[in-house]
Amino acid sequence: MFTHLHEDHTRGALAAFPTASGFAHAAEVAYWKEATSLPDVRRRPALDAIAAFGDRLREVEYGEEILPHVHTVDAAGHTPGHTAILLRSRGERLLCVGDSFYDSLQLAHPAWRTPWDHDAERSVRSRRRLLAWAADENVPVHAYHLPFPGLGRVELWGDAFAWHPGL
Ligand SMILES: [Zn+2]
Numbered sequence: 001m002f003t004h005l006h007e008d009h010t011r012g013a014l015a016a017f018p019t020a021s022g023f024a025h026a027a028e029v030a031y032w033k034e035a036t037s038l039p040d041v042r043r044r045p046a047l048d049a050i051a052a053f054g055d056r057l058r059e060v061e062y063g064e065e066i067l068p069h070v071h072t073v074d075a076a077g078h079t080p081g082h083t084a085i086l087l088r089s090r091g092e093r094l095l096c097v098g099d100s101f102y103d104s105l106q107l108a109h110p111a112w113r114t115p116w117d118h119d120a121e122r123s124v125r126s127r128r129r130l131l132a133w134a135a136d137e138n139v140p141v142h143a144y145h146l147p148f149p150g151l152g153r154v155e156l157w158g159d160a161f162a163w164h165p166g167l
Contacts, residue, residue, distance in 0.1 A: 001066065003098025004079040005032055005046035006116070009144070014052045022049075023066050026059035028081025031118075075100050075130060077123025078116065084130060095134055096142040100127050104146065107131060107154065107161035131161045140167050 002024040032046035062074040075084040085096040113120040135156040
């Protein structure tokens with residue numbers, strides 16, 4: 001399941017799993033196909049991934065159980081179809097937030113954006129919603145760009161959040 005189709009989230013997927021099927025949000029696939037005004041160097045990794053998976057790339061929506069225990073969650077903003085993934089099994093949960101934030105500084109300052117956010121306002125709203133939910137229900141979180149292994153819990157801290165590494 002691709003949270004989105006930025007290069008650092010697509011490269012190597014087929015090399016590692018040459019017969020795998022893939023999943024990506026329909027709005028994500030449509031955006032990269034249609035974003036003809038973007039420089040080719042920015043679109044190419046997404047288009048390469050879409051082409052490489054071909055019929056094995058299934059387009060999904062938010063709120064779907066795409067595989068047993070694997071649910072898609074609206075995290076739009078970083079890219080148009082940016083998707084968080086909620087794993088649920090045996091009463092346990094893990095929320096994989098993709099690029100909803102890059103650094104724990106964005107929990108202390110949820111309105112801070114990055115140059116890679118496609119729609120900064122929407123990414124801030126998605127970040128606040130996901131973090132508030134993870135804090136409220138004490139759901140463990142995986143975030144790609146935090147120090148390995150990127151696992152932690154979130155605590156509400158005034159009108160911002162604190163990151164506690166580990167489970
Ligand atoms: Zn990204």
